Amino acid sequence: MSNGDRDAPDVMHRPREGLKLMGASVGAADRMAVRGMELEVVRRGTGRPVLLLHGMQTFDPDAGFMALLAERTEIIAPSHPGFGQSPRPDGFETVYDLTRLYLDVLEALPHDKVTLIGFSFGGWLAAEIAATCCHRIDRLVLVDALGIKLGGRETADILDVFNTSPAEVQRRSWHDPARWAPDYDTMTDAELVVRARNWDALSLYGWHPYMYNPRLAYWLRRIDVPTLVLWGASDGIVTPEYGRAYAGLIPGARFALIEQAGHHPEIERPEVFASRVLEFLGD
Amino acid sequence: MDAWWQCEVPYPFVPSEVLDAADSVRASLPNRWCDPRIAADLFEEVIDEFLLCDEVGLNVIAVEHHAGINSLLGANPLLVGILARQTRKVRILSLGTLVSLRQEPVRIAEEYATADVISRGRLEIGFVKSGGSEMASNNANPVNNVERYWEAIDLIRKALTHQDGPFSWQGKHFAHRHVNIWPRPWQQPHPRLWSATGDPETAAEVGRRGMVQVLVLRGPEGTRRAYQAHRQARVAAGLPKVTTDNFAYAALVYVGETEEEGIRVGSKLLWFLNTSLKSAPQYSRFLPGTAPPHIAAQGYRNKPRADATPSLANAEKGVAPANQNAANLMSITPEQAMAQGILFAGDPDSVYRQIMEFYDKVGGFGHLAMIGRSGFMTHAESEKGIRLFAKEVLPRLREIAPVAAE
Numbered sequence: 001m002s003n004g005d006r007d008a009p010d011v012m013h014r015p016r017e018g019l020k021l022m023g024a025s026v027g028a029a030d031r032m033a034v035r036g037m038e039l040e041v042v043r044r045g046t047g048r049p050v051l052l053l054h055g056m057q058t059f060d061p062d063a064g065f066m067a068l069l070a071e072r073t074e075i076i077a078p079s080h081p082g083f084g085q086s087p088r089p090d091g092f093e094t095v096y097d098l099t100r101l102y103l104d105v106l107e108a109l110p111h112d113k114v115t116l117i118g119f120s121f122g123g124w125l126a127a128e129i130a131a132t133c134c135h136r137i138d139r140l141v142l143v144d145a146l147g148i149k150l151g152g153r154e155t156a157d158i159l160d161v162f163n164t165s166p167a168e169v170q171r172r173s174w175h176d177p178a179r180w181a182p183d184y185d186t187m188t189d190a191e192l193v194v195r196a197r198n199w200d201a202l203s204l205y206g207w208h209p210y211m212y213n214p215r216l217a218y219w220l221r222r223i224d225v226p227t228l229v230l231w232g233a234s235d236g237i238v239t240p241e242y243g244r245a246y247a248g249l250i251p252g253a254r255f256a257l258i259e260q261a262g263h264h265p266e267i268e269r270p271e272v273f274a275s276r277v278l279e280f281l282g283d
Numbered sequence: 284m285d286a287w288w289q290c291e292v293p294y295p296f297v298p299s300e301v302l303d304a305a306d307s308v309r310a311s312l313p314n315r316w317c318d319p320r321i322a323a324d325l326f327e328e329v330i331d332e333f334l335l336c337d338e339v340g341l342n343v344i345a346v347e348h349h350a351g352i353n354s355l356l357g358a359n360p361l362l363v364g365i366l367a368r369q370t371r372k373v374r375i376l377s378l379g380t381l382v383s384l385r386q387e388p389v390r391i392a393e394e395y396a397t398a399d400v401i402s403r404g405r406l407e408i409g410f411v412k413s414g415g416s417e418m419a420s421n422n423a424n425p426v427n428n429v430e431r432y433w434e435a436i437d438l439i440r441k442a443l444t445h446q447d448g449p450f451s452w453q454g455k456h457f458a459h460r461h462v463n464i465w466p467r468p469w470q471q472p473h474p475r476l477w478s479a480t481g482d483p484e485t486a487a488e489v490g491r492r493g494m495v496q497v498l499v500l501r502g503p504e505g506t507r508r509a510y511q512a513h514r515q516a517r518v519a520a521g522l523p524k525v526t527t528d529n530f531a532y533a534a535l536v537y538v539g540e541t542e543e544e545g546i547r548v549g550s551k552l553l554w555f556l557n558t559s560l561k562s563a564p565q566y567s568r569f570l571p572g573t574a575p576p577h578i579a580a581q582g583y584r585n586k587p588r589a590d591a592t593p594s595l596a597n598a599e600k601g602v603a604p605a606n607q608n609a610a611n612l613m614s615i616t617p618e619q620a621m622a623q624g625i626l627f628a629g630d631p632d633s634v635y636r637q638i639m640e641f642y643d644k645v646g647g648f649g650h651l652a653m654i655g656r657s658g659f660m661t662h663a664e665s666e667k668g669i670r671l672f673a674k675e676v677l678p679r680l681r682e683i684a685p686v687a688a689e
Contacts, residue, residue: 091455093427162571163419165306166564184583192583196576200426203571207424 029061029085032078034104040085042077045070048281049111052077053102055120055144055264056161057198058084065266068274073281076109080122082201084194093204095213099128106136113138115281120144120237120263121206127216127250130223140227141277142246144235144263148217149209150245158211159237162203172236174262220249227253228280232261232268254280284642284649284680287376287531288336288669289344290329290656291354293559296321302352307563309351310416322355328662330365332655335666337370339673344376344652347411349384349420353559360394367402375402378409378479378497378652382435383428384421389452389459391435392442396468404469409477409497410436412485414573415609416566426572429485431456436476438462443473477531481509487516490525497531497652500556500612502623503644506532510646526685531650532641535626535657538671542629548668549628550617554658556625560609567609631675638680649685 032041042061050073052059058079059066069075080098082088102125106114116137118126123145130140151157161169170181184192227250231243240257247255258265258272266273297308297316305312333343345362348354356362359380366375377398380391399406412432418425434454441450442464449463468474477495480486489496490513498506510530517525537549568582612625620626624641627634638651653672656665 163565166569185586187583189580192580193576195583196579199569199579200571200576203424204426207426208422 032105034101034108037081037089037101037104038087039078039081039105041079042066042075044075044077045073047073049074049076049109049114050281051102051105051109051114051116053116053118053122053125054079054083055122056202058194063267064270065273068270069277072278073115076114078105080125080201080205082204083198088201095125095128095205098125098205099132102129103133109136112136115139115141117141117143117277118145119266121146121202121211123147124211124213124216127220127223127246128213130225130227131216131219132222134223134225137225139281140223140225140250141280142227142229143266143273144231144238144243145229145246146206146211146238147213148220148246148249149212149214150217150242156210157238157242160210161237162207169237172262173264175232175234175260175268177262180262180264180268217249220246221251223250223253226280226283228276229253229255230265230273230276231255231257232263232265233257233259234262237263284527284651284683285342285374286651286653286672286677286680287342287344287374288333288653288655288672289346289378289533290332290665291346291348291555291654292325292329292356293555293657294322294325294352294355295554295558295658297352302558302561305561307351307416307566308559308561309353310349310419310566311563312351314350317355325355328665329656330362330369332662332665332669333366334369335669336673337373339670339677340373341669341673341677342374342376343370344378344409346378347381349381349417351416351559353555360391360398363394363398363406364401367398367406370402370405374405374407376407376409376477376652378477379411381413381417381421382410382439383431384413384417384423385435386457387459388435388438388457389442389462389464392439393464395439395474396443396464396466399468399470399474400466402469404474406468406470406474407477407495408439408474409479409495411479415570416562418570419566424572425570427456428572433488436478440473440476443468479533481505483508483512486510486512489513490516490529491520491522493517493522493525493529495529495531495650497533497650499533499652500535500625501532502625503641506624507645510648524687526649526687527647528649528685530645530648531652532645532648533652533654534624534641535620535628536634536651536653536655536672537626537628537660537668538631538634538676539628539668540630540671542633545629545634546617546621548660548664549626551660551664552626552628552654552657553615553617553620555654556612556615556620558658560613562609631671634672635676635679638676642683647686651680 029040029042032039044066059077079086081092113136116126123142124147127147146158159172170177174180229243229247231240244255247253258269261268294317302308336343345359347356347359349357363377395408434456438452438457442462449461452459477497478489479497479499481501486509496513498509535552537545539545539548627637
């Protein structure tokens with residue numbers, strides 16, 4: 001199948017342009033439109049196509065792991081509606097909406113199959129998408145993914161980032177918070193506005209039940225593509241034990257820890273992260 | 284002008300070292316610091332003060348706040364029910380059950396209709412948007428709080444007025460297949476509706492709906508702008524002009540026998556601002572949805588950047604966001620509070636003069652909501668202030684008739 005197939009939603013690819021917000025450039029990003037919905041998208045590299053779904057924050061197009069992956073893959077990294085510069089239509093405010101949107105994106109991309117990589121909140125989306133339909137996916141990678149409920153009713157599996165002091169959230173997000181925690185005082189206005197926008201969108205999609213679908217754990221058994229679950233060994237947002245159990249619910253999934261990394265191994269250990277992913281793709 | 288008295292039943296008896304060490308005195312402060320025996324004494328005193336208001340002809344307000352030292356009134360309908368039965372003359376404003384925090388607006392309509400019947404038509408229904416730490420305390424998504432607020436009000440209003448058997452409601456946030464409340468309210472078509480709000484956008488909607496608009500501790504500038512937004516929205520919608528009866532202002536108020544006593548005792552009310560507003564960053568500047576991203580982003584920085592673009596540095600074109608308002612109020616002194624129309628205190632003549640100066644600055648209002656007891660003010664001090672206000676100030680305010688608001 002290809003973009004020209006009769007039932008595939010229309011996709012429009014626009015030329016690269018620096019998007020403007022409040023007078024400041026926020027990095028080179030393309031746009032794509034799927035069934036009338038416009039998304040900001042970062043594209044990098046050539047090779048095997050990978051669709052990256054970001055987590056609580058949008059991707060930094062200049063992140064080291066992106067460059068490393070781009071050496072051997074074609075990266076397609078959209079911002080979810082409401083995040084970054086992607087508009088969010090009225091009423092579009094559930095993970096149900098996001099899952100269907102990305103099923104459309106998968107149908108619309110000019111590739112028979114792509115590798116789906118989801119990070120944190122985007123890992124939840126990737127798991128939902130793969131549990132719904134795998135025919136456009138050849139491999140699945142979940143990185144410190146949210147989305148399922150494992151513990152008892154008095155155990156919160158996922159740190160409540162909206163209800164915990166920001167300092168504590170940062171401490172639990174990183175293996176080395178002193179090095180990696182964001183310093184808002186040094187960010188540009190445009191970067192902070194994107195952060196605030198991402199935060200609102202995350203709350204809208206993930207507030208209740210907090211960052212999980214109560215039925216997803218049951219349906220993970222439907223995923224029938226090779227799956228790698230990667231986890232930062234020091235993740236304090238969702239623990240490696242949660243990740244191991246997550247992998248255990250996906251038939252045949254492999255689980256691997258990345259040492260000296262927290263909730264964002266792709267940022268704290270880009271080389272290790274990229275080599276794990278590329279190795280998995282090469283299998 | 285009408286006057287209304289309220290006490291939020293604050294709980295100031297937590298050791299100050301505990302409060303200083305806590306990152307928030309709301310939502311997360313362990314309730315082991317609340318002694319139920321002390322709480323019972325407080326409720327008894329304050330309900331007696333409400334009954335004194337009934338005796339001297341001062342209307343009463345029952346508020347709602349959750350899980351903090353600022354107020355023990357987490358369950359507004361309970362106090363409203365007590366006041367509906369125990370008072371006999373005055374009007375009772377519920378300001379109010381926090382509708383965007385509760386899942387069942389129909390149940391709220393039942394509570395209000397019941398209180399209106401018990402009080403034989405003395406109930407007024409106020410709605411408050413809520414926010415901040417109450418989002419955590421009530422599991423309420425802060426991002427679409429305002430949507431839930433209006434949808435809940437619409438559903439409550441329909442439940443109070445619909446008399447023709449069950450109707451169904453399938454809204455965005457609330458679904459109820461079969462609504463048919465008993466009793467229906469005493470007042471027809473329904474008790475008067477109020478809304479407490481500060482931002483111009485909500486003020487405009489309050490105006491279009493013809494509700495009474497309450498501004499709480501906003502000072503003259505913010506209050507005037509909100510009243511103006513209310514009136515302009517009515518003009519733009521082709522609706523008839525309203526009188527000052529549509530506008531209310533809530534301030535800290537205390538009347539003493541002398542100017543010195545009024546200010547000395549009245550200054551105790553500032554505890555509410557100085558001590559009980561302390562809120563952790565996750566409940567205030569980092570709470571999603573409380574301001575548009577270009578305004579919320581201002582709160583992310585600890586130090587403002589010299590090169591901040593005008594769009595961010597001057598983003599606040601209307602009234603300050605609620606959390607910024609709170610930050611300003613926490614450090615206020617009695618002199619500043621009096622200068623800004625947040626505290627009206629002194630002897631009777633002085634308090635009357637302060638109220639009327641504020642009245643003139645904002646273009647007039649028909650209701651003074653008095654935050655009359657807070658912090659460590661004693662029961663005796665509170666009762667003395669109520670009696671003096673009712674005897675010396677209230678008769679003068681009553682002479683101010685509603686006028687077409689310009």
